[in-house]
Amino acid sequence: MSHYTIHPIVLGTKVFDKGMMTYQHGYGTPFTIPIYAWLIKGASKNILVDTGEAHPVVSEDRERAIGGKIYTFEEGLAKHGLKPEDIDIVLHTHLHSDHCENDYKCTNAKFYVHEKELHNIHNPHPLDFRYLEDHIEEIEANGQIVVLKTDIEILPGIRMVRTPAHTRGGMSVIVDTAVGSFMICGFCTILENLYPPAEVKAMEMEVIPPGTNTNAKKAYNILVRAKTMADYLLPLHEPKYAAVEQIPANIEEAAIKREAVAVPS
Template identity: 70%
Template sequence: MPAHKQTTYTIHPIVMGTKVFDKGMMTYQHDYGTPYTIPIYTWYLKGGDKTILVDTGEMQPIVSPDRELAIGGPIHTFEEGLALHGLAPRDVDVVLHTHLHNDHCENDYKCANAKIYVHQKELEHIHAPHPLDFRYLEDYIEDVEENGQLVVLDGDTDVLPGIRMIHTPAHTAGGMSILVQTPDGPVLICGFCTILENLYPPIEVRAMEMDVIPPGTHLDVNQAYDILVQAKSLAPTLLPLHEPRYAAMDVIPADPNS
């Protein structure tokens, strides 16, 4: 019998929001006091027989020339971003959540036909957040929860052919990284809010015998460090959730980090 052909996907980053803040919010113990603009992505996974998104971005993104210049690419509303690929919110079959901080799930309610995959600890935290974690706002998931759209996970799970969700609680308790099989090999969409510098630090950081920089927002900094190190062994290509250089890309190339 012929070997079964593996389902593969192309990965399309779509900017659906931005944040402007201190760079230290990304890079723990480094570059505090440096203004920094991050893109907020929805990742469209094109392949197979379903329309799949990773996260859904901001509901009402601020669109300005300054912010677009800072990230090097255009900012879209949810509807505009999907329309670039001939899609509308009703066409979305699956949403895979890295976590449920508001900027990653504000458009969930628009995806009325989608199954939405999320770790159970994210649901626990969004309904009863610690006062320090103001980024959880349950309003954004109440509709899809009431509609029975959530698929709740409690660990690593093969959710679709060629797609595995892996529990990586570096940034939040239920953070899930998405391992995607592409024509160029496996790619890991990180389940924690970082930029490339977190995973591939500059020489002055590596000189301190640090292999990664933990995310500026984390639960346990030592655990976060170890999870980032482990993530680098899961795939040859990693996509940090807020790296600006992807903002100008229509599709992630074989080596987007070069």
């Protein structure tokens, strides 16, 4: 079995109302989320999940809020001895701008993207203001995009599965490690979405859908199902990983063991 490691790299932040993450909960609470690229090590190729923001705001306040350092794309890769042109594969969870702004810098990479994300970025609904096709025009023109229609194994022990809770073409990435499988969730959430506080559980809710979702009830069901698909879950914007250099390592601090839950029909 292939055993990989996952390395979160903070490539930006957003400061907004917490309810943008936790549907129907947390409104009025200021919240800062990190924007990550996730470097997967252990393969013969250099693999990233998403590419983050091109021009991140770097400030002491924001770094204090997430508990970690914010990097430019080049700085974040340099920590691992890499340059943008060294990236061989980019696995896109989705194509909202904060997940793909550095794509054009990865001149030698193949980009794995679900077909519904490509449709959405070229034909966005007015509500889908997070899509901006400028970010992928160059890699598209260069023939660097691999269009996905189904779940796929990228390499032994690394697979992409469709989880359209946040966007119609959202893909999660499941990575096998020495201690079990980790899912880099393809929907924009924090740990609280997947493991709600007691007051939410008291309402007989197992999860909280993403604040931005394709359909709240369907998103709820997808999040519940996701908790059965891997041993550990890594929500896409959880601040707890901003100071984590490698996963698995200090797993109890970096992720939460899946719970046995019923999957709604």
